[in-house]
Amino acid sequence: MMEFINFYLIPGLALGSIYALGAIGISMIFGILRFAHFAHGDVMTLGAYGTLTAVWTLGLHPLLALPVGIVFAVLSVLAVDKVFYKPLRELPTIYTVIASFGVALIFRSLIQLVWGSQNEVFIRGVQKPVVLFDLLRVSLLHLEAIAIIVGVAIALHYFLSRTQTGRSMRAVSDNAELARVAGLDTEKVVRATWIIGGSLAAIAGVLAGLDTNIQPNLGWNLILPMFAAAILGGIGKPMGALLGGMVIGLVEELSSYPWLTDEPLINPSYKTATAFLMMVILLIFRPQGLLKGRLF
Amino acid sequence: MKKSIVMAAVAGLLASTAMAQAEDVKVGALMDVTGPLASFIPPLMNAANFAIKHVNDGGGLLTGKAVLVVGDSQAASQPAVDAANKLVNVENVPIIMGALASGSTIAAATAVTIPAGVVQISPTATSPSMTDMKDGDHLFRLVPSDNYQGEVLTKIVLAEGIKKVAITYVNNDYGVGIATTFNEAFKKAGGEVTAFEKHEDKKNSYRSEIATLSKGKPEALVVIAYASGSGSKIVKQAIEGGFFSRFIGTDGLRDDQLIKEVGADALKDSFFSAPTSPDKNDASAKLHEMFNAEYKEGADKPFVDQTYDATFLAALAVEKAGSTDRTKMSQALRDVASAPGEVIGPGEWAKAKELIKAGKDINYEGAGGSYEFDANGDVTGYIGKFVVDGETYKQIAIFQ
Known part of the structure; x- marks a missing residue:
């Protein structure tokens, strides 16, 4: 039982938190701007490298240096939106989707130019796990990741339901045309979307970097499960993306637990496939996703 | 290290975009610059550049200078095919050094270099499946299977x-x-x-x-x-x-x-x-000394010897063939790498060029071994x- 919690459940929740943080941004951007933002993984990478630079220069713990990474990622997405996405906004969204592919490549190449292509680590060496009552054996980072996602969930719910900007965002997401006619400043809403999406992506990037290492493909390698999470949760619904991320992360890790016999239920090398299979099956029966997302 | 890899990338870019002078000879290199092998690359990039430097310092390749054209194969199949395609069809290189990972080497060979008839010498690929590939004598490697x-x-x-x-x-x-x-x-x-x-x-x-x-x-x-x-x-x-x-x-x-x-x-x-x-190897000791004098560090890093040797052998094969004719490369490579012949070590380009010009047979004994290729393009090693x-x-x- 403890083995299940230590090596399957908690890592699954932590992985799910990383997916969820990325997926919220993807889902929000899709809701407001109506396009799939393929550069989102690389925004995560930018956040991680921004934080890494702060760790190097200021000597802070990565989580304390996180604000630097967040600011860096947010400024980057705002600049990219102004230069690349805004001029394309009146065109069919496929143009912006392809542009975001280009932006992804630009980000990755710039990262390689500035920081090099080799792997970096925030903290060297093996991190001793936290051992409680001789039973619970968990990585501190995983507890931090889970705490962060709980905090983000509460803050996001409050933001979307109680604040003026949050309500405007929901309005634009539901019907952009109507919201504009009603006098909402859509550009302001767009800006808020990028700020929130960029911040959460930076946090996800730092958590992923802490869990393993930092390299230019860090975020790009996570983009598929994050999109899966956004779609599973109902695209355009931030809270759904959060839920979807947790589900994908948990399914990946739990599918290889020896549920029935002593052997893993599904061979661990198929765990990514398992998560996607589950997404496909769920969408067949519930095409709008967990939380009634957008349908076409 | 970081700077040197950026420089190398920029140099590669410049070399590929700038109009090469008419007599310069391009030597292709597939390096897994990004991806899971990234941390191996900086000293290996230096090793390849160092071999080309020796060629140019020792009198150049054919009638001009040797120019290394690098493609990033990313240690993955699809990028390797793209990079090899560019080297073979756009840059028109006569011979290719690389790639490093078995996966990218095999992908580049099956999809691009074997069909195009370009010789490829991998300094590091170890996969057993390369031995039995029907490569028409185009795929060689410098490490044992x-x-x-x-x-x-x-x-x-x-x-x-x-x-x-x-x-x-x-x-x-x-x-x-x-x-x-x-x-x-x-x-x-x-x-x-x-x-x-x-x-x-x-x-x-x-x-x-x-x-x-x-x-x-x-x-x-x-x-x-x-x-x-x-x-x-x-x-x-x-x-x-x-x-x-x-x-x-x-x-x-x-x-x-x-x-x-x-x-x-x-x-x-x-x-x-x-x-x-090999243990107590004069060629290796000599290369390491020259390498560290040039780059300050890195000569003892994995596969520096083999990467240098592969690049040097590629240049020797072109020199031996006497032209950039791709069809002559595999025979020329076997000629310069195998006994008999006068022994050539790392850095001895001027001597090798002289001997080839005089019509003598040479035998390159590299820092990483003597490279006597068998029928499959494999070597025994250490x-x-x-x-x-x-x-x-x-x-x-x-x-x-």
Whole structure:
């Protein structure tokens, strides 16, 4: 039982938190701007490298240096939106989707130019796990990741339901045309979307970097499960993306637990496939996703 | 290190975009600059550039200068095909050095260089499946096949008194090749394999895989993966979870990156096997001295010898062929690499050029071995046993 919690459940929740943080941004951007933002993984990478630079220069713990990474990622997405996405906004969204592919490549190449292509680590060496009552054996980072996602969930719910900007965002997401006619400043809403999406992506990037290492493909390698999470949760619904991320992360890790016999239920090398299979099956029966997302 | 790789990339870019002077000769290089082999690359890029520098300092290639054109094969199939395509069809190189990873080498060879009839010399690819490829004598390599490394690793593991291991390997040409040969050799020699599981590269968490591998109480975990890919993550997470404390790795894992991420302390009981240069080798000593004088560091890094030799051999083959005619390259390469002939060592370009001009046969004896290619373009070679020593690795035994 403890083995299940230590090596399957908690890592699954932590992985799910990383997916969820990325997926919220993807889902929000899709809701407001109506396009799939393929550069989102690389925004995560930018956040991680921004934080890494702060760790190097200021000597802070990565989580304390996180604000630097967040600011860096947010400024980057705002600049990219102004230069690349805004001029394309009146065109069919496929143009912006392809542009975001280009932006992804630009980000990755710039990262390689500035920081090099080799792997970096925030903290060297093996991190001793936290051992409680001789039973619970968990990585501190995983507890931090889970705490962060709980905090983000509460803050996001409050933001979307109680604040003026949050309500405007929901309005634009539901019907952009109507919201504009009603006098909402859509550009302001767009800006808020990028700020929130960029911040959460930076946090996800730092958590992923802490869990393993930092390299230019860090975020790009996570983009598929994050999109899966956004779609599973109902695209355009931030809270759904959060839920979807947790589900994908948990399914990946739990599918290889020896549920029935002593052997893993599904061979661990198929765990990514398992998560996607589950997404496909769920969408067949519930095409709008967990939380009634957008349908076409 | 960082700066040099950027410079090399920029140099590659300039070389490929600027109009080369009419008489300059391009030598293609496929390097896995980004991706899971990234941390190996900076000294290897220097090694390739160093060989080209020797060529140009020693009188140049054919009637002009040698220009290295680098393509990034990213240690993955699709990028390798793209990069090879560019070298073969856009840059029109007569011969290609690379790639490094088995996966990218095989992909580039099957899809591009073999159909186009371009000779490809990999300094590092070890996959056994390359031996039997129908390559029309176009695919060569400078390290022994992993059929051999698998057997040597079996000997090393048993000599350490380890009888029971779990094996995890990355699901690509490199991982599957050596894992299969080691698995067979180890069982045949009386060892017990409690688990034999492949894993996917590029994941963040391997904890459930490791939990599965630890069943059956193996004494050590054999990790066949690239350190910058899944290797370091697996070792780190296995130690953090308290599953394994002893690891056995191959050349992909024997990377300073592993020590950087895991720490030397945690690896003090672990050991590694990798292709290496022959013991007490004058050519290697000479190259290392010249290399460190030029670049200050890095001559002892993995595969520097082989990468230098592969680039030098590629240039020698072009010189021997007397033109950039692709059809002459494989015969020319065999001529310059194999006995008989006057022996040429690293850096002796002027001498080699002179001899070729005089119509004499030459035999390149490189820093990494003598490279007598067999009918499949393979060589016999040396495997070393390595342990962690501070921030890097120390070779403590050598097998031929």
